[in-house]
Amino acid sequence: MKKARLILMLMSIAIFAVGCSKDDDKGGGGGETGIAPDGVPTGIIVPVDQRNEVLTGFDMVDGESKGTNNTNESQRWWKYKKGEIMSDECPENAQILQNDYYIAWTNDGRIIYKYELDSEIIDQGKTWEWKNSATKDVLILNGADDFKLSKLNDGGVVYFSEQDYYGCIVLVYEEVNDPHYE
Numbered sequence: 001m002k003k004a005r006l007i008l009m010l011m012s013i014a015i016f017a018v019g020c021s022k023d024d025d026k027g028g029g030g031g032e033t034g035i036a037p038d039g040v041p042t043g044i045i046v047p048v049d050q051r052n053e054v055l056t057g058f059d060m061v062d063g064e065s066k067g068t069n070n071t072n073e074s075q076r077w078w079k080y081k082k083g084e085i086m087s088d089e090c091p092e093n094a095q096i097l098q099n100d101y102y103i104a105w106t107n108d109g110r111i112i113y114k115y116e117l118d119s120e121i122i123d124q125g126k127t128w129e130w131k132n133s134a135t136k137d138v139l140i141l142n143g144a145d146d147f148k149l150s151k152l153n154d155g156g157v158v159y160f161s162e163q164d165y166y167g168c169i170v171l172v173y174e175e176v177n178d179p180h181y182e
Helices: 002-024 048-056
Strands: 076-086 095-097 102-105 110-114 122-130 138-141 145-153 156-165 168-181
Touching (some): 048 076, 048 145, 076 156
16 A cells, blocks of 8 residues: 555656646746736747847846847847737727837837838837846836736747726737847
8 A cells, every 4th residue: 555655656746747847947048938818929038137138139228238149239129010909898999909110129218119120210208117127027118007028039029918998907918029130
């Protein structure tokens, strides 16, 4: 009987270890997989010390770029891929967001846009910052809305937020990809 219990306990530990090892790996140096509500795209989120550089092209906000991934030490621009507003409470508020522009999060906290990479910068006065500089997992946009990251790597960025929209809770996400340096 003791032998059977020991075998069962060892099997349980082995199953637990195999089942968790993939999640705990954090991508083997490549970061962790983002978590988001149903319908929001997810992907790898780079380690904390790389997040600012991957997002902006600069190593740190309000500081000098070390240019570890970006040898040109220049602004990173992302192509807007898509976004969506979803609501189970008020499906009439649901909509697909499609825009044809490039977006950049600058190292001084501005969000700027261009219609084409070689066109003029459009600055609508929008801002961003990390909610917590130690974790860099939430962007605060325009000093008000918290957007959580579900993907942040060299291939793209996805951020989402649940918000009150005219008395309904809506889930908003946006996705950008195809990065360029300028």
